[in-house]
Amino acid sequence: MPWGEIKDTAAERRMFQRRTLVMLGVAVLLLGVLIGRMYQLQVTEHDTYRTLSDKNRVQVQSVPPTRGLIYDRNGVLLAENRPVFSVTLVPERVAGMDATLEKLQQLLSISEEDLDRFRRRLREPRRPYQELPLRYDLTEGEIARLAVHRHELPGVEVAAELVRYYPHGELTAHALGYVGRINRQELQRIDPVNYAGSNYIGKTGIEAFYEEVLHGKVGYQHVETNARGRTLRVLERQNPVPGEDLQLHLDIRLQQLAHELLDGRRGAIVAIDPNTGGLLALASVPGFDANLFVTGIGVQAYRELRDSHDKPLFNRALGGQYPPASTVKPMMAIAALDSGVIGRHETIWDPGYFQLTKGGHRYRDWKRGGHGWVDLIKAVAESCDTYFYDVAVRMGVDVIHEYLDQFGFGRNDALDVRGARSGLLPSPDWKRGAHSQPWYPGDTVNMGIGQGFMLATPLQLATATAVIANDGVWRQPRLLKDVVGDTPLDEVLPKATRDNVILKNPDDWNFVTKSMIEVMHGRRGSARRASVGASYTMAGKSGTAQVFSLGQDEEYNAEEIEERLRDHALFVGFAPVVDPQIVVSVIIENGGGGSSAAAPVVRALFDAWLEGFADEETGAELAAAGSAGESSG
Incomplete structure (x- = not known):
């Protein structure tokens, strides 16, 4: 039988053209869907996804106010704030808590009492991503060791904070009272917004009676962080209002x-x-x-x-x-x-x-x-x-x-x-x-x-x-x-x-x-x-x-x-x-x-x-x- 009677070249060409058109249509359709989706993401839902992206990159941090000072009748300082460096952990960012604590014990002098206090605070109700202190008043050598091993300790930071200090110690303890760490009961009654970022509250005496005046008002800042959660830069800041200073009749x-x-x-x-x-x-x-x-x-x-x-x-x-x-x-x-x-x-x-x-x-x-x-x-x-x-x-x-x-x-x-x-x-x-x-x-x-x-x-x-x-x-x-x-x-x-x-x-x-x-x-x-x-x-x-x-x-x-x-x-x-x-x-x-x-x-x-x-x-x-x-x- 002749070859021409078996193969229909024209029919094959028409079939190929139809298939090509179908594939082209499918490609155009898919491209349209892609463009539409890109339009939806980039234009229609731009603000939504930008916000989600910023949440991964930008965080809002509370800036605690500086506590007001207390003076005697002649202007002698009775209660001040001094900077103290402490090692803190953010539990949500720590990969393995036990391993991290063990590593920190190798680098720092951490007592069993410090560990017990930290674990107790870890079990208590707290704000999300709140830093929990482990050791206070670090030496320069301890700060240096932590800096060298910083990359091995995600969620661990060296925090500088102002801590209450009473220059006259025992002389004024009963008259002024003292401040201390906010406990579970206090956390339930204080204003969670105004005390965001604050770790201390007046416990007794004048410190407790005039707590509202001494504490001040909280501020905030937007900070940019990397994938490990470390702060790269401050994008925006609303300064806190410091507490009022008090002068007492006390001499x-x-x-x-x-x-x-x-x-x-x-x-x-x-x-x-x-x-x-x-x-x-x-x-x-x-x-x-x-x-x-x-x-x-x-x-x-x-x-x-x-x-x-x-x-x-x-x-x-x-x-x-x-x-x-x-x-x-x-x-x-x-x-x-x-x-x-x-x-x-x-x-x-x-x-x-x-x-x-x-x-x-x-x-x-x-x-x-x-x-x-x-x-x-x-x-x-x-x-x-x-x-x-x-x-x-x-x-x-x-x-x-x-x-x-x-x-x-x-x-x-x-x-x-x-x-x-x-x-x-x-x-x-x-x-x-x-x-x-x-x-x-x-x-x-x-x-x-x-x-x-x-x-x-x-x-x-x-x-x-x-x-x-x-x-x-x-x-x-x-x-x-x-x-x-x-x-x-x-x-x-x-x-x-x-x-x-x-x-x-x-x-x-x-x-x-x-x-x-x-x-x-x-x-x-x-x-x-x-x-x-x-x-x-x-x-x-x-x-x-x-x-x-x-x-x-x-x-x-x-x-x-x-x-x-x-x-x-x-x-x-x-x-x-x-x-x-x-x-x-x-x-x-x-x-x-x-x-x-x-x-x-x-x-x-x-x-x-x-x-x-x-x-x-x-x-x-x-x-x-x-x-x-x-x-x-």
Whole structure:
């Protein structure tokens, strides 16, 4: 058969052309789809994919504000921020946490305590991509080693941050408080936006009370990163607003002198400016170094502080509740005069004891032979217990409660002092609720000399004494003097809540002040030795608080009693009498008589404040040289 009859060339050509056209159509269609998709990606959805791309390349980082500084009344820095280099890890970027930690242990000195703290924080709720610190305060050598091995440690950074530092350490710990790492409970209540990037928050004291003012407002920055998440450059930045600086009424010179005068003895000193209520000194001894708590105190160090028999973490000035003893007698004198229970010159016979009923229990005076006939001036000057037993019973517990309440007992009247306790101003209702017992006349007798159920803090004693120094005008205690910034003080400082004490005869203030002058300058004043050589007139009242009760016929002998069972020594006073400039309260735990142990301390503080700090050693020597007084009250 001929070849032409088998092969149809024309038909094959037409088939090839049709196939070519189909393939060309398919190619054109695919190209159109590709172009359409490219248009969709590059034009229609440009913003969406650019944002997704930027998320891989650009990150928004929070920039924490710089915490405000704290100064004393003379501009001395009490709390500052210092740069510290630490090694941090971002868990989301760490390839293998265990291997990374093991590698870091080879490069740095990392204790088991540091590792335990880091793992605990790793388990706690936190913000995504938040840096978790592992070791603080790196040395230059450690920073260099980390830089050399940086490429082997993804997610590990050397971070520089400003950390709170207290230059005076133990001197200001109880007054200022301290900042610390934000914990789980705080994380749930703080503003997550404003605290983004912040690791520290005020824990106690002024640092906690004025946290909002000191913290400031967070900023942010857009940074470009590489594939490993390391920052290449800052693209945009919104600066944070730093916290406001605060100036306190506290005088660090007086604060230091207060610590020196206590000389390691357990106790507290509070000094107030009666014209403003400003706290000039707030000392509690023993204390602690607040810097230990900023970046996290070690378990062993904290255990030693917590378990110490001397309780250095306890703020005795604000939280210590003690029987006020005879320091409450000037307030009782005001109550007795104003209520009309006794006249200024009315006398009471003191045989050395007081009895509610003939042949009944004898409430003893500190002077076993008694003071004889006693009027109000002599009763305060010589601290006659029998006199105040008698007027207390005459007034009754309800009248006493009413007047002492006006002086701030049983209340926390501090405007900005966190941690201050209210003490205890007992009443019949309180005793029924607390002890399921009625109020007995003997309870009133004990209350008359500041013993029994009544408790007061050193801050309350200073505040009540300031009311007398001001002739009834209330100046509630506060630490903040001014805000060094744009925020007005009135917007920050809490408003005063107490009314002035108004007496029927305003001259009673001067009369009771005269009795307190007799304590210091009178011929038989219980603390007259503390005023020897003074160039100014001062007013005061000593107190000796029993730690345990003696039996009816027992005598107190300090030498035969365990040290921690000995009487507490107290003293309150103000100076000068005309236009008072300073009010001081002192408690020395188990210190003995208030006149012998505490009065010289008050005198030294008066001298320093009124005559200058040029020779601080003189004040310390004066306190150390305090001789035995004539009275235990």
